[in-house]
Amino acid sequence: MGKGYQHTHIYIYFSLPIFKAYTFSIMPPLGWLTIFFVLVPSLAQEKVLPIEEQCGAVLTDPFKPLQIGLAADKDCTWNIERPANETTRLVFSVLNLNPNADCSQENVTVTDENLQVLGVLCPNSPNISVFETVGGLSVRVFTDSSTSDRYLYMFYNSFPTGSEPVSCGGDMRGISGTISSPNYPGRHPDFAFCVWHLDAPKNTKIQLSFSEIFIEIDPLCRFDFIAVYDGPSTSAPLLDLLCGRTTAELETSSNSVTLMLSTDYANSYFGFSANYKALPKSNTSSLSCSGNEMTVIINPSYLENLGYTADELTLTDASCGPSSSNPIAFVVPYQACGTVRKVEDHTISYTNTISASLAKGLITRRKQIQIIVTCELDGNTTLEIMYTTEDDIIQEQRDTDRFDVGLSFFTSETFVTPVVQSPYYVDLNQTLFLQATLHLPDSQLTVFTDSCFASSDPKFQASTYDLIRQGCAKDNTYHTFPSGIGFARFSFNAFKFLRTHNSVYLKCRVVICDSDDEASRCNQGCISRHRRDLGSSKWKSNAVVGPIRLSHHTQGEISESISEKDGSIAGHSSLYLFGVLVLAANVLLLSLVALRYSRKQPAAYRYHPVPTQ
Ligand SMILES: *[C@@H]1O[C@H](CO)[C@@H](O)[C@H](O)[C@H]1NC(C)=O
């Protein structure tokens, strides 16, 4: 493609009584012709827009759409001149630059009247961009020397500063709701620019379903559009761009979504209406702790597979049912509904359990389900701990935060073969090998087991027995193996738990440190009870593993071993004074992860502060 290449843009527009037709032709570098031809039913008054032939212009209208086709080696400036008491909003809805160009050679630079750069759009920038400034602004487009099809569509309007033409948009929080365009189901106003932010509880994703969309039809959604962003702001990735007459179902990847509605000067229809609801990110349930309450959202298909309906579930206090059935949500108060408060070390924790109230006298083959939720509040941080049990078998290992610490059993001290069976059947007095693994591709982090304690109660409300506390071994079978980058290993003897209780759960706290930090908690080992070991960079997480159960062939040996062992273990804990019958042990590992990580993105991995009341 030499200098003689004739770069052409053809924009043909015609209308039929019932159909609106767009023909958009592109002359790519190889010289062949692509025709993009769309017929859409239209009630629209046609928008006849000439393609801008000039390289730049001075624009004085209060609003104007502009479509720009550009050849190679251009430097064109469009100056939008507006009085100083007005605000100008400029919306790009199509940005097709040469995709192979370097941004330093080809870009769109938007500046205000004082030549302050408001933004630079590069060849890989998203189609939709919005700029707003007091007074006028200028759009300077540079193209590089390659032949390419370049096409921009932009629209600006200006309005007296401080009086937005249409008041709309807003911030919404909660587990469900509805949003719609201004005047819906009436016609939406012209010059609407609305931004909605939806925030659902932590550890959820948002399902957005548009029951109706009816805004100006255009194959490229240039004129009026709804842009949906997968995150808390319009700089998040674009999830979808919607226009025309349609419906849509979208799902975000996280607990926030941003919607932008932009309409121009003509052709307004009914706008849109959308319902949203929060769903757990995992396929079971989610927990979010705030300063006022815990919010649990349960995946409907999880419940359905187990054969339960939402109205069969209650909190510990059976008079507290779900607060919503679509989505299935429980709002758990800290001070009611059977929530148990516990103060330990420097943290206050609140625990409640969602379970099914089985009808009396009915024979059921359904699994007994429990969803155990704990919010730990420590200073300004919160820790969400949640796991589910079905017939007392822990169903999943969950880590609701970005530091995902997994805990797994291994068959031997070589730590080569993980135990995959569940439940994990063990023999009396068998040594259990556990490894805490940080699932994070960061070679600079070490893991340290701070505390582990056992309980016969999966909610840890009963008395507990320490294996290790603040780095100090409390059980004489507890053994630490050398830890490496990203993992910590330890072992303990199973029999003490198995011979005393039907089910024994284990809760562990793990500290994560920067391996370069010699003064970190990981290098301090055993810390005496009254010393505060962690600073403000403390960070927490949790994981669940298990269960372990006693092998059937060893159950008969229990009663024999009890009498000889009782004396030796009585000193450890009053737990061992209790019953003898043994069925199973589940191990629950909750790890508390603390972080000395200040040199590397400390903020990104922290907990959200608890709102103060
Ligand atoms: C804005 O300024 C122009 C002069 O530049 C003036 O004519 C107009 O009345 C002003 N508008 C408002 C709303 O103050």
Ligand SMILES: *[C@@H]1O[C@H](CO)[C@@H](O)[C@H](O)[C@H]1NC(C)=O
């Ligand atoms: C945009 O392109 C022009 C012309 O090539 C260049 O001078 C300018 O530095 C570019 N801007 C950016 C931010 O790369």
Ligand SMILES: *[C@@H]1O[C@H](CO)[C@@H](O)[C@H](O)[C@H]1NC(C)=O
């Ligand atoms: C908690 O936050 C408040 C204000 O944001 C701050 O003054 C206080 O020092 C914080 N406390 C801790 C323990 O970080």
